[in-house]
Amino acid sequence: MTIREEIDAQFPIRKTTAQKRAFEKWVMAKMREMGYRPYVDGMNRKDKLRHRNIVAGDPQNAELLISAHYDTAATIGIPDLRIPRNFPVYILAQGAVLLGMLLISLLIGTAVGLATKSGDLLILTFFFAYLALMLLMMFGAANKHNVNDNTSGIAALLETMQRLSPEAREKTAFILFDHQETGSRGAKSYGAQHVEVQTMKLLVDLNCVGDGDTFVISAPKMAQDKPEYAVVRESLEANAMASGVSTQFFGRAGVQGAGDYRRFVCGVGVSAYHHSAGVGLITGRIHTSRDIVCRQENLDYLAKSLADAAQKMNDL
Template sequence: MSACWSEEVLSRFPVRKTRAQKEAFRAFASERFASRGWRVAEETGGIARSVNLIVGDVARAKIVFAAHYDTCAALPVPNFIAPSNWAATLLYQVALGVCLCVPAALVSAAVALLLRLPLVAGLAGCLCCAALVALMLCGPANRSNANDNTSGVCVLAETILSLSPDTPVAFVFFDHEEWGLLGSSAFFKAHRAQMQDKPLLNFDCVSDGSHFLIARKKGWRRNAALDARLQEALRGLPEGKTARTAAAWTVIYPSDQAHFPCGAAVVALRRHPLLGHYLSRIHTRRDTRFDPVNIAALREVCVRLCDSFSG
């Protein structure tokens, strides 16, 4: 059943960017989960009117699993993150920023040359830069997003379909992560009291790479029993798959867990001999790698975590 889910999402709902595309996906997911006896609700909030899909009872849940379901805009170059290699990651981001400024500088120089009006030239450059940023956020959808973040969506869905609705767990499919974590921000504001100390495990880009990094925030790390449950759940990964936990402040991985005091992020990484473990290809048409072994392995991790709370 779960494998069929992944195949169906990849074939029928590969892009979830427009309002209609998101509505179609949520309707499909809601019907499937409700048919298994799960409580399903949509929650709208925040400056962008983000629509989060909530499965289960957040108030009753001992742990919350999350993933964003929205699709990013297509970019000519991939986003690159080496979570433990701050220098490489920051240098790459600076280089992207410089590349963004070049067209704006050219426009500004052209206006200055033609009109000889420095103020107008500066304004033209700023407008060009703003337009490029808007295009990065709201431009045409990336048609290939197997890893970012169909993979996280499938981990949640396959876990839901593997558990009883009586399990003390909740799942949240966040909207507008690609616009700056807006959906998760709205969810945290609506459930602040409930989520202050409740663990949230966020899956973002988990199907391209054999090494799982789990970055835990301070609230998670201070809960020794919770951390022990996580370590135990990570035992027994398939051959060739490895996992490492790290303090969130020691690595770079910006995603929806950032809003939650007891949050943690899961990401799959490849390894480069010089750069270390890294994530790439996302936000481009090359984001096509979808390893079903990763999805199944993380589903089992989630199930074991739930069993540890139910036992």
């Protein structure tokens, strides 16, 4: 059984406090088996959400940080279409979701308004129905299938940890972020408490890396200027063909979408996509019951590439 299969079998949903604590206990034990000393980063008690970011290694002194989020998204059955490079289609897709929610809210409001013969209640119901749908998208029932988002990222991170030599481990740190699905609040809280890491360290974030054979790597100019980034890019490019994947590298401004990596000055986002005629790069199963696809080849590719890069950090 692979690490990804093990997580999916035991912890397919990581949303409630109990579910997260069970996963936290398991993953920290897994890291200890590999020879690491993981810990839960101190929570910022000013935050209403109790973020618990799981850390292995020494981010303050590491040359390469690798991250993934471990929390599970809520769902109302609408797919989170991620279209990183086609801005017009991306806007149309987001607009279609917004329009659908407005129409549903209007139908509910109209029904209440007709039943009560009150225009005020129609408007009030419409407003609260729309607000409820927005809240349900973030804080509602958990999506039951999360193989790509983001069991894939967790598994790739753990497989990378397995591969590292003792020398490479001294140069590498790992973070599993909480609360990415509610606005990357776990990453934001971590950055606020560790400003040097947030502003200076190269962080490679693995999010939705299992479904698709084209990897999009998004990095801001400050990350691209770092010698560590050149090593990571070289390793990703060198292993791509043999792994049956392709890579595309862009600046941060050239890629649509959110992610924990955007909370870091030198954050690099890594995600996998399919090619679709007329759309380009897209992933469309996440936040739905169809999020059940993960290519093990993708995880092996990332683990090998990142482990190779970590090993080369000693030569910088």
